[in-house]
Amino acid sequence: MVRILLKILKTGLLTEPRPPLSPDAPGPFLAVGGSLAIRHVDAGSCNACxxxxxxxxxxxxxxxxxGLRxxxxxxxxxLLLVTGPVTRPMEQPLRDTHExxxxxxTVLAVGDCACHGGVFRGSPAVHNGVDGLFPGARKVPGCPPSPSAILQAxxxxSRSDPAKPPSRA
Structure with missing residues (x-):
């Protein structure tokens, strides 16, 4: 037990620091008095995202x-948060969720697969991301993107358009 504790103390923290809020915008969702409710759908990903x-x-x-939940x-x-290249069997459930x-x-594509198909692009089994289903979807590229990149997105x-996503206080 002592050996493990000494190893923990010697190793220290290995995580990245939490991105700070900018001083001019104390919090995008709390500033408008609400929160952002996120529905995540895995549309056929490898689970890295x-x-x-x-x-x-x-x-x-x-x-x-x-204010994110x-x-x-x-x-x-x-917000509909989509991960994965959107496999053909997941097209309709994804549309139903959006409807x-x-x-x-708002739709947010997280990861290269959701953005443009990633390594599966061109396969007849996938839809090559959310672009064809939801034009104008916002994107967080990366394979996989870091938690801080997703958080920044x-x-x-709400900074780009105060009406999107709506406040639900």
């Missing part, structure tokens, strides 16, 4: 501090 989303949702990044129902969601969301709604959603 999901691992980063799990890391983002932990206590280190604490997304609730920024993941919800189970698309009816409660403001079940209240307007206005989520923070930036």
């Amino acid at each position: 999901e691992l980063e989303l799990h890391a983002l949702n932990g206590s280190y990044y604490a997304p609730e501090r920024d 993941f919800v189970a129902s698309p009816r409660h969601a403001d 079940a969301m209240a307007s206005p709604k 989520l923070r930036g959603l």
Whole structure:
């Protein structure tokens, strides 16, 4: 037991620091008095992006501090977060999820696969990302993108257009 504790003390922290909020914008969602409800759909990914989303949702990044929360129902969601290259069997469920969301709604593609198909691009089994299904979807490139990149993209959603995503206080 002592050996393990000494190794922990010797190794130190190996995580990246949490991105600070900019001083001119104390918090994009809290500034408008609401929160952002996110519905995540895995449309056929390798789960690397999901691992980063799990890391983002932990206590280190604490997304609730920024008003971000993941919800189970698309009816409660403001944002549809998609990972994976959108396999052919997932096209219709993805459209149904988007249709079940209240307007206005935003789509965020996370990872190279969701953005443009990634390594699966051109395969007859995939749709090559969300572009064909939801034109104008916002993107977070990377294979996989870091939790801090995803967090910065989520923070930036309301800065670019205050009406999107809506405030749900």
